[in-house]
Amino acid sequence: MKIENSLPCPLLPEFPSQTGLQFTVATEEDFDEIMAMSQDIYGGLDYLPTRYGSWLQEPHRMVILARKDGKVIALESVCVIDDGETVLVEGLRVAPQERGKGVAGVLLRFCSQLVKARYPDVKVSRLTRDDQLGPKDFQKYRIITKQGILLVRFRAEDLKLRLAEKDSDTQRFGGSTVPHAVLLDPSEAHRLFLSAGITQDVLPNATIVQDWQPFKPLPSNMAILAKKDIDWMVDDAIRPSVASLCTFPFHVPIGEDWYYLNIDIFGKDLDLVRQQFLSHLRRHTATLRGNVMCQLFLDPPLWEPLAEFCRNTLGVELVKGYTEQCVVESDLV
The missing domain is CATH 3.40.630 (Aminopeptidase)
Known part of the structure; x- marks a missing residue:
């Protein structure tokens, strides 16, 4: 089941009000605000400006925004693959002024709950990383390759x-x-x-x-x-x-x-x-x-x-x- 990009994303699950975050499905109209939030990410080598439009059109993909006081402060993309058994997590970014405040964790938990609600057959979350994995990562993740x-x-x-x-x-x-x-x-x-x-x-x-x-x-x-x-x-x-x-x-x-x-x-x-x-x-x-x-x-x-x-x-x-x-x-x- 696909979430229509023109509709606001339901708050699933409800998070404590003190987070101060609202969650919506990304639209074409959000592009400029997202690019402003992502400015200089990856040293100017960001792929998102090229991929954003196609992401919004992909079946079984949801691009979720976190807002604070109405402004976009974070983005995450999730796409269901592997015959509906796996969710591919990618594109995570947080506005510079909001980093280190737990925003990424709240957004990731929201996306996980949303995927489970929309795609109950999904069993696994998969992603790629290019940073050094530490002991806590090995407790959380299985390395595929x-x-x-x-x-x-x-x-x-x-x-x-x-x-x-x-x-x-x-x-x-x-x-x-x-x-x-x-x-x-x-x-x-x-x-x-x-x-x-x-x-x-x-x-x-x-x-x-x-x-x-x-x-x-x-x-x-x-x-x-x-x-x-x-x-x-x-x-x-x-x-x-x-x-x-x-x-x-x-x-x-x-x-x-x-x-x-x-x-x-x-x-x-x-x-x-x-x-x-x-x-x-x-x-x-x-x-x-x-x-x-x-x-x-x-x-x-x-x-x-x-x-x-x-x-x-x-x-x-x-x-x-x-x-x-x-x-x-x-x-x-």
Whole structure:
């Protein structure tokens, strides 16, 4: 059952009046106020301006706002996935002046109760984190999988030239520029990513992680992913050892000519991972102009050799050192 975005969100459950918070479903009219509250979040690399409109249209997703004295001070998005058994929690943000006051906890509890009321079959809450997990987190969450995060920065025009030079050098020395990378159409991706081979042998703990969103390989989840702008790639369309998903580049607020490019790669073969990484870069730098922040998510042991490849071969800038993306879940109580 979907909550209509034009209606106020019922207060479920009722919270003590001393919280001073009111909860509503987000609408298009709230966009400017939310952006003002979120200003400078993620260092100007916020994805929400690009995703907000589509979030409001997604079935089984609710974007909930917390208000204080009528002003938006926090946001949370919850989306029901996995055939109605899991709620995906994402997008949490709190206005700077309200942080450290317990607002996030109150909003999260409200969203949990709302999900249970609207979707009684939901059993699990799942999210991704990129901060260091502590002892209290291990008491609260189960870790599903981890991926290393390699964050690099470059100008699209410069990288396009370097990739062309690299291809030219390979040909000059008798090598092949044909990568072991097969771009899949939607029907091929649907079939292959639901197959036992890729689920058991390639996906980390049988989980598809697309741009921070973790899904079980189920037909209903593939239907969700099919509506997104994603490149699906494997090294072999019959028996893949490496698979990857590349989210199409999107603008970020840091500047007019700044884009974000997210690439999720699954598998442990360094050469195949590197080749698919290059294939995605070639495909998107061909049309991009300006500055690109590229996040590559990959098996943690491959982080260092890929970082060295980026520095020494591609000549791109590493924005920061090794960090991890952790997919965690807990029982919805």
